[in-house]
Amino acid sequence: xxxxxxxxxxxxxxxxxxxxxxxxxxxxxxxxxxxxxxxxxxxxxxxxxxxxxxxxxxxxxxxxxxxxxxxxxxxxxxxxxxxxxxxxxxxxxxxxxxxxxxxxxxxx
Amino acid sequence: xxxxxxxxxxxxxxxxxxxxxxxxxxxxxxxxxxxxxxxxxxxxxxxxxxxxxxxxxxxxxxxxxxxxxxxxxxxxxxxxxxxxxxxxxxxxxxxxxxxxxxxxxxxxxxxxxxxx
Numbered sequence: 001x002x003x004x005x006x007x008x009x010x011x012x013x014x015x016x017x018x019x020x021x022x023x024x025x026x027x028x029x030x031x032x033x034x035x036x037x038x039x040x041x042x043x044x045x046x047x048x049x050x051x052x053x054x055x056x057x058x059x060x061x062x063x064x065x066x067x068x069x070x071x072x073x074x075x076x077x078x079x080x081x082x083x084x085x086x087x088x089x090x091x092x093x094x095x096x097x098x099x100x101x102x103x104x105x106x107x108x
Numbered sequence: 109x110x111x112x113x114x115x116x117x118x119x120x121x122x123x124x125x126x127x128x129x130x131x132x133x134x135x136x137x138x139x140x141x142x143x144x145x146x147x148x149x150x151x152x153x154x155x156x157x158x159x160x161x162x163x164x165x166x167x168x169x170x171x172x173x174x175x176x177x178x179x180x181x182x183x184x185x186x187x188x189x190x191x192x193x194x195x196x197x198x199x200x201x202x203x204x205x206x207x208x209x210x211x212x213x214x215x216x217x218x219x220x221x222x223x224x
Contacts, residue, residue, distance in 0.1 A: 032210045043201045043215035044152070046110070051210055087151065095142065096213060100151045 004090050006099035013106050016077045021102045023088030024070040033071050034096065035064050036087040044087055047073075078106045111135050112204050114216035121192055122224055128188045129219045131202030137182035138204035142213060143175070146199045158185045192223040 003026045013019055025033065032051050036044035048057045050066035057064050061082065063074040073086055085103045089096040111134040121127050131141055139160045144152040156177050157165045164177035174196075176188040185204075189196055199220055203213040 032212075034212065036215070041199075041218070041220070043112075043114075043203075043218045046212055046214055049210040049212055091213075095154050095157060098151045 004097050004099040006102050010103045015108050018076045021073040025090045034089045038085045080106045080108050082106050110214040112214050112216040114219050118220045120222045126190045131185045133183045133204040140205040141185040142203045143187050144201045194223045197223045
């Protein structure tokens, strides 16, 4: 069975303190690795799709990378507005398999 | 681009009544939409896959007679919770599949259902 595991479950950072979130997956034949951001009481907001090992994508302070077994979401010099739950999912045209998410809190 | 809306954003109903939630893709056509529910502090759980012009495919354990899904057009899918009970109270979120490329799913803002 396909599984997506995210770590840590929760992460507290000071503003400006860079860190990384991890997403590991056990899937034969990856059909896309997706990162979403979810704020409380809202639907997930699409961030990135990664498809091939070695692929990297960036958006503002966020950078997502992919290896054959895991993906990282690097957050550089985070700001309080980056506080959210970050969800990783594996899938494609079929259903997405979500991890449980990492709740990120960035303190000013 | 790739905007998905949901209506209503919040609904409170009495036990035994039915509630309809609409999901619309505003700037693209979506032959496939998905319905999820999310309990507090938990991740999204897929309920069903909705395909335009055909019957929805439900995940194991989801009652298809209780959660009626209709995907009547390429931009609209509806979820009707029939004879709602307090245990159906949850956050319901839809997504629409942007076909082609990597087939990303774009999510609506969610609907908070509270059944009294």
